[in-house]
Amino acid sequence: MGRYDELMSLSLRRGFLLPSAEIYGGLAGFYDYGPYGARLRRNWEDLWLAFFLQLGDNYHLVDTPTIQPHVALEASGHVDLFADVLVPCTQCKETHKADELIQAATGTSGEGMDVEQVRQAIREEGIVCPNCGGRLGEPTAFHLMFPVAIGPKGDEQAFLRPETAQGAYLGFKRAFEILRKRLPLGLAIVGRAYRNEISPRQGAYRLREFHQAELQIFFDPEGFDALLSLEELENTTLRLMWATHRDEVAMPTLGTLLEQGDLPPFYLYHMAKVQAFYLDTLQVPPEAFRFYELSEEERAFYNRIHFDVQVALESWGGFQEVGGVHYRTDYDLSRHQDRSGVKMTVFHDGRRFVPHVLELSFGVDRNVWAMLDLGYETGEKAVLHLPPRLAPVTLGVFPLVKKDGLPDMAEGLYREARTWIEASYDASGSIGRRYARMDEIGTPYCITVDYDSLEQDDVTLRDRDTTKQARVAVKNLRGTLQGLLEGTTDFDAL
RNA sequence: GCGGCCGUGGUCUAGCGGUCAGGACAGAGGCCCCCCAAGCCUCUAACCCGGGUUCAAAUCCCGGCGGCCGCACCA
Numbered sequence A: 001m002g003r004y005d006e007l008m009s010l011s012l013r014r015g016f017l018l019p020s021a022e023i024y025g026g027l028a029g030f031y032d033y034g035p036y037g038a039r040l041r042r043n044w045e046d047l048w049l050a051f052f053l054q055l056g057d058n059y060h061l062v063d064t065p066t067i068q069p070h071v072a073l074e075a076s077g078h079v080d081l082f083a084d085v086l087v088p089c090t091q092c093k094e095t096h097k098a099d100e101l102i103q104a105a106t107g108t109s110g111e112g113m114d115v116e117q118v119r120q121a122i123r124e125e126g127i128v129c130p131n132c133g134g135r136l137g138e139p140t141a142f143h144l145m146f147p148v149a150i151g152p153k154g155d156e157q158a159f160l161r162p163e164t165a166q167g168a169y170l171g172f173k174r175a176f177e178i179l180r181k182r183l184p185l186g187l188a189i190v191g192r193a194y195r196n197e198i199s200p201r202q203g204a205y206r207l208r209e210f211h212q213a214e215l216q217i218f219f220d221p222e223g224f225d226a227l228l229s230l231e232e233l234e235n236t237t238l239r240l241m242w243a244t245h246r247d248e249v250a251m252p253t254l255g256t257l258l259e260q261g262d263l264p265p266f267y268l269y270h271m272a273k274v275q276a277f278y279l280d281t282l283q284v285p286p287e288a289f290r291f292y293e294l295s296e297e298e299r300a301f302y303n304r305i306h307f308d309v310q311v312a313l314e315s316w317g318g319f320q321e322v323g324g325v326h327y328r329t330d331y332d333l334s335r336h337q338d339r340s341g342v343k344m345t346v347f348h349d350g351r352r353f354v355p356h357v358l359e360l361s362f363g364v365d366r367n368v369w370a371m372l373d374l375g376y377e378t379g380e381k382a383v384l385h386l387p388p389r390l391a392p393v394t395l396g397v398f399p400l401v402k403k404d405g406l407p408d409m410a411e412g413l414y415r416e417a418r419t420w421i422e423a424s425y426d427a428s429g430s431i432g433r434r435y436a437r438m439d440e441i442g443t444p445y446c447i448t449v450d451y452d453s454l455e456q457d458d459v460t461l462r463d464r465d466t467t468k469q470a471r472v473a474v475k476n477l478r479g480t481l482q483g484l485l486e487g488t489t490d491f492d493a494l
Numbered sequence B: 001g002c003g004g005c006c007g008u009g010g011u012c013u014a015g016c017g018g019u020c021a022g023g024a025c026a027g028a029g030g031c032c033c034c035c036c037a038a039g040c041c042u043c044u045a046a047c048c049c050g051g052g053u054u055c056a057a058a059u060c061c062c063g064g065c066g067g068c069c070g071c072a073c074c075a
Helices: A003-014 A035-053 A070-075 A098-106 A115-125 A165-170 A172-178 A254-260 A265-281 A331-340 A364-375 A406-418 A431-440 A451-456 A474-486
Strands: A017-019 A031-033 A059-061 A067-069 A083-088 A095-097 A140-143 A147-150 A156-160 A185-194 A209-219 A289-293 A305-313 A318-329 A346-348 A351-353 A356-363 A395-399 A423-425 A445-449 A458-463 A469-473
Touching: A003 A017, A003 A364, A031 A035, A035 A059, A035 A185, A035 A209, A035 A265, A035 A364, A067 A070, A067 A165, A070 A156, A070 A165, A070 A331, A083 A098, A083 A115, A095 A098, A098 A115, A165 A172, A165 A185, A165 A209, A165 A331, A165 A356, A172 A185, A209 A364, A254 A265, A265 A289, A265 A305, A265 A318, A265 A356, A289 A318, A305 A364, A318 A331, A318 A364, A331 A356, A356 A364, A395 A406, A395 A431, A406 A423, A406 A445, A406 A451, A406 A474, A431 A445, A445 A474, A451 A458, A458 A474, A469 A474
Parallel strands: A059 A185, A395 A423, A395 A445
Antiparallel strands: A017 A031, A067 A156, A083 A095, A083 A140, A147 A156, A185 A209, A209 A356, A289 A305, A305 A318, A318 A356, A346 A351, A445 A458, A458 A469
């Protein structure tokens, strides 16, 4: 079985990621999160929020609708950029983008043409398939955004949002007021976004409904660098692949990059923070992580600097994008200012200007999948090595045997644990089998009540990754677990 | 979207015109009472959907849905 199938099988058996509407044959590009998957994703989002909101003392979580008005997405550029008229060839079956066909045939741009205009242009210019010279078929409109009709007559046009970012831009002015006009201002949104992908595939990699975790940092381009403590990061090694050197991952220190001056200090600072999130918090092995610079042709025109965050997975056959660090300048706020007529300028440090935006953007579903792939060990025993705080269940509670009052004590501990942590009680099958069940969903710790427990009021605490055990007094259990989860307690010291 | 391959209990699969549709693992109950998937007994549970061919379809044909791969797409 390939790695992808292995993970999909785990996912189905244990309930991480499941085909949506499966009883009706499924719906391509849509997945359910099962009982453990939903918890895993939530835990990932919580870790993300805790980490990234800490980057500034004026960074906040907001939430905005998933339906956005046509006019806003027109201003952002999505209506134009996300719409294509496609023309199939009747002979070779190749599908062509109409604007490219028309550009090639007439030398003038075919962008923005509707289906009727394209049909007319093909007829008048006698355009044939550039591939095989065959006759072109019926042009069809294809939109990467899902249109939504609002109101009883459905005459108010809107779209499902193609990214969460726009919500932060639309709400910037109010948030800036509410938060007492301070820069930098960070607005984080964790939520769903939608793209009508032509061919969704590969499980969580390309979904039509997906989750993003994005932090939009609004800042003064002239004063941001000075606010960041770069000194302590100077020796940090960044793992990155330049657009000009796609053959190897470079590992310069941040100090070196500062001296070279190609990337602004604020940008480097945030790269270091993003990398720390992956290597330290998510425990991604360094060699499986890199920043990947997009060349000028590859990146969107409004991104002045664009590095993708990539993680290498066996199920993806190598590095794939899980996030991005985008310096979007004042493009977004300026566009909305122009279109809405509402001033987006701020008065700050004696100057009036439109704030610039640094966007830290992450695809949650891809990241959750990455955690499964990086953590899942198969073979003699199946163990999901998730960082403890990410695990859907934190504690397994078992009685060693199902008699002599052991289940009573274990159930009591389980109920107590549930008040502050995700716990699971299991008395069925052998003790080894119960450990194995917990191992496969990534539960980091299990406690077992044995005969000594009844006498001494303690339990054995077992570590998932080492299978080592330690005896812990019941009264110390909560403190010990908290220490382990926070990383302040070392299991071997117990 | 085009082309190729594929769709059998929860998972992995055997069966490829007539089978009580078999197995392994998982799950439930029981015996056992055990600190790393032990063993034994019992049980639960499947042919993706719709049409067609045929005396007879999981098996052949058509369509749909879904999955993987390649191409295209990926602000």
